[in-house]
Every structure is written in C-alpha cells, then in structure tokens.
Amino acid sequence: MKTVEVCLTPDLIQHFNLKGKVVIVVDIFRATSCIVTGLAYGVNAIYPVATVEECKNFKKKGMIIAGERGGEKVAGFDVGNSPYEYMNDEFQSKDIAVTTTNGTQAILKSIGADQILIGAFLNLRAMADFILDSNKNIIIHCAGWKGMVNIEDTLFAGALINEIKATHQPSGDSAFMAGDLYHFHHMDLLHAAHNSSHAKRLAAFGIEKDLDFCMEMSLYSIIPSYQDKKITLL
Numbered sequence: 001m002k003t004v005e006v007c008l009t010p011d012l013i014q015h016f017n018l019k020g021k022v023v024i025v026v027d028i029f030r031a032t033s034c035i036v037t038g039l040a041y042g043v044n045a046i047y048p049v050a051t052v053e054e055c056k057n058f059k060k061k062g063m064i065i066a067g068e069r070g071g072e073k074v075a076g077f078d079v080g081n082s083p084y085e086y087m088n089d090e091f092q093s094k095d096i097a098v099t100t101t102n103g104t105q106a107i108l109k110s111i112g113a114d115q116i117l118i119g120a121f122l123n124l125r126a127m128a129d130f131i132l133d134s135n136k137n138i139i140i141h142c143a144g145w146k147g148m149v150n151i152e153d154t155l156f157a158g159a160l161i162n163e164i165k166a167t168h169q170p171s172g173d174s175a176f177m178a179g180d181l182y183h184f185h186h187m188d189l190l191h192a193a194h195n196s197s198h199a200k201r202l203a204a205f206g207i208e209k210d211l212d213f214c215m216e217m218s219l220y221s222i223i224p225s226y227q228d229k230k231i232t233l234l
C-alpha cells in the first residue's frame, strides 16, 4: 500500500517531506476550481504567481491576468476568480497569469515535490483514477484561508482519500480527520461547504452560483500539472 497524507494549510507544509511525493493542491473556493475549469475550456497554460505586482508584469508582456485579494477581483486585472469567467472562448489557447490569496500560494509552496497536480471536485474522478494507477505516495495540500484550516478543502481531501482507498492508506492524523469529516458529510457535501467561512465571505459578494459550481463532481476528466512555472494539462 502507498500512503496519502493531508496538509491542512500551507502554513504546515514545512512539516511534510515533499521529496518523492505527488502533491495535489486544492483550493475548492475557488482557485483550483478556476484552474481546472480554465484548462477544460481550452486555456493553454496558467502561470500562478505570488503577488499582484508579479501578475502585472505578465500584463506588460501582453498576457491575460487574473486573480483576487480577499475574494474580490484585483483592480485593473482582466479576470477575477470565478470559474464562470474562465468559460470564455477568447481564452482558448491563451496563457493566463494568476495570483490569489491562498490557492496560488499553496501551489508555489509545493515546489520540491516530484509532481504537483491541481485538484478540485470538478476533476475528482480523473484525479482518483490517476492516483490509483500511479504507485506513488501522495500529499493533499489544502490551501485553506490565510493559514487557517477550511471545511471545503478538507472535504475534498476526505473525498479523494475515500476514492483511492484500494491503493493508498491514510497516514497522519490530518488524513484520518479529513476522511472522518468526509464520511460525516458525504450525503450532503454542498450543505457542509455552504457552512464554511469562505462560502459566507463569498456569499456576501452575491456569488453563491460559484459555490454551487465548485461543488459539482467530476465534470472534467483532466489533470492539470504544475511544472516549469506553469500549469498545463498532463
């Protein structure tokens, strides 16, 4: 059996040994859901960057720039952080640079792993199938919110653990906790996710439709992978 660990927030990632592992980064609300949607709709590559300034530098090179701070689109950016904004024919075969409060930071903090993949409920089945065949130890890296644990990313971790139990056993208390949280809520994940603090934050902006979309299961059979500073399809 291989192992699956769960890092509940990027502030804990320094305690994990990334070497030799596949890291799956997840930020259900909404960064990794946007990345999966964008690539599913034909975006060529997504460049995750840490700061608003770095993103603006990509704009100077003619690239589309996307992202948020505090859940709201950054002033002067082309795109915010809604998966619906990525369903845009004009983005087909284009490159997009993106910076978000937590999701892009979690991706960058995963550097050092053998492979970095981007997960969401939107590609859960494809991700599970890939891991079942991979024969690699994995870490699910939850983006959380500003160093805090969140419900929706932990639910995803539990759901993925459940899907890969034939080949991967949970390792560490956070993996068991994620599994337990998922089993407690699996009959109504949407309701559980709507109770999360970030869902309430986003609902205050009137964007509940984003939340419902991000909780859709396995709409896309794609695996986005981060390598050489960009995310492309595996």
Ligand code: MLT
Binding pocket: 027, 029, 030, 031, 032, 068, 070, 071, 072, 081, 100, 101, 102, 103, 104, 143, 202
């Ligand atoms: C993040 O990376 O923190 C998020 O995706 C925030 C958001 O919902 O826009």
